[in-house]
Amino acid sequence: MVKKMLDDKVAVIGAGMMGSAIIKSLLKGGYKGQIFAVDVQLEKLLELEKLGVNTGADVLKAVKCADIVFIIVKPRDVKSVLCEIRDAVRGKLVVSVAATVPLEYLCRHVPDAKVVRIMPNLGAMVQAAYTAYCCDGNVTLEEKQKIQALLSMMGTYDEVDEKYMDALTAVSGSGPGYMSIIIEALTYAGLKVGLPRDVALKSAAQTVLGTAKLVLDLNEEPARIRDMTTTPGGTTIEAIYQVEQSQIRPALIRAIEEATKKSGQIREKLDLT
Numbered sequence: 281m282v283k284k285m286l287d288d289k290v291a292v293i294g295a296g297m298m299g300s301a302i303i304k305s306l307l308k309g310g311y312k313g314q315i316f317a318v319d320v321q322l323e324k325l326l327e328l329e330k331l332g333v334n335t336g337a338d339v340l341k342a343v344k345c346a347d348i349v350f351i352i353v354k355p356r357d358v359k360s361v362l363c364e365i366r367d368a369v370r371g372k373l374v375v376s377v378a379a380t381v382p383l384e385y386l387c388r389h390v391p392d393a394k395v396v397r398i399m400p401n402l403g404a405m406v407q408a409a410y411t412a413y414c415c416d417g418n419v420t421l422e423e424k425q426k427i428q429a430l431l432s433m434m435g436t437y438d439e440v441d442e443k444y445m446d447a448l449t450a451v452s453g454s455g456p457g458y459m460s461i462i463i464e465a466l467t468y469a470g471l472k473v474g475l476p477r478d479v480a481l482k483s484a485a486q487t488v489l490g491t492a493k494l495v496l497d498l499n500e501e502p503a504r505i506r507d508m509t510t511t512p513g514g515t516t517i518e519a520i521y522q523v524e525q526s527q528i529r530p531a532l533i534r535a536i537e538e539a540t541k542k543s544g545q546i547r548e549k550l551d552l553t
């Protein structure tokens with residue numbers, strides 16, 4: 281199955297931030313099939329070309345060569361791409377990475393394709409993405425396995441009900457944005473207590489990574505990790521006391537709630553329903 285998948289030709293329409301992250305993760309993951317990257321901004325293709333990717337500005341040419349077509353343009357540009365490729369994707373897998381754009385909308389515009397909607401994050405750049413995906417009813421088990429093999433090169437993944445996609449866009453799709461603020465804040469805290477800049481940054485980032493690995497690899501509850509680091513009258517409880525007063529929990533909850541609502545607002549504004 282994976283061997284067959286590795287022979288599939290992949291077209292990536294939109295080689296911006298996320299498009300190039302996905303392509304790089306496939307290359308790092310040992311993807312052996314041909315990859316065609318298309319972007320209207322040719323300078324975005326130069327680096328990918330050096331990595332051995334076929335590049336160009338002709339969407340239809342790339343799509344005609346491909347078995348699997350990734351659409352990785354902004355939500356506002358999805359409709360024009362779908363209209364352009366409508367006939368060329370008959371029977372092919374179309375994977376939309378665009379936030380807010382529902383499966384139903386995608387299927388309506390490319391009715392003869394098999395459609396998958398995914399929500400990865402920038403962790404794909406280092407094969408550490410979390411990707412949620414959902415499929416239209418016509419996607420076969422074999423096609424789903426192909427998608428899973430591709431997503432596994434980007435990091436970890438889950439198949440989810442589409443109703444969770446906006447929430448996952450908020451928690452994980454946009455997540456590297458908020459996590460960067462937390463790492464930056466910890467770094468500045470390190471500077472405040474006198475650490476050299478490089479040590480402050482590395483210790484902050486590695487601590488976030490290590491804590492995430494404790495949760496994921498050891499299946500530990502975050503509350504238990506907090507308790508494991510907290511000795512009575514010690515340094516951790518002193519810090520936790522301050523953190524809890526900062527209202528960080530409600531701030532993050534409100535942030536995710538608002539980001540989730542924003543997906544619906546964008547969908548409505550762009551008439552993507």
Ligand SMILES: NC(=O)c1ccc[n+]([C@@H]2O[C@H](COP(=O)([O-])OP(=O)(O)OC[C@H]3O[C@@H](n4cnc5c(N)ncnc54)[C@H](OP(=O)(O)O)[C@@H]3O)[C@@H](O)[C@H]2O)c1
Pocket residue numbers: 293294295296297298299318319320321324339352353354355357360361377378379380399400401402453454
């Ligand atoms: N960035 C993230 O962290 C992230 C995470 C999850 C999901 N996503 C989703 O991924 C999609 C792309 O996001 P991004 O951040 O990668 O955006 P981006 O950096 O702007 O990349 C999109 C690229 O596609 C190009 N493009 C637009 N129309 C095109 C067309 N018809 N044919 C070929 N290329 C075209 C754009 O050119 P112009 O700039 O000239 O329009 C741009 O270079 C979005 O829908 C977003 O919701 C992004």
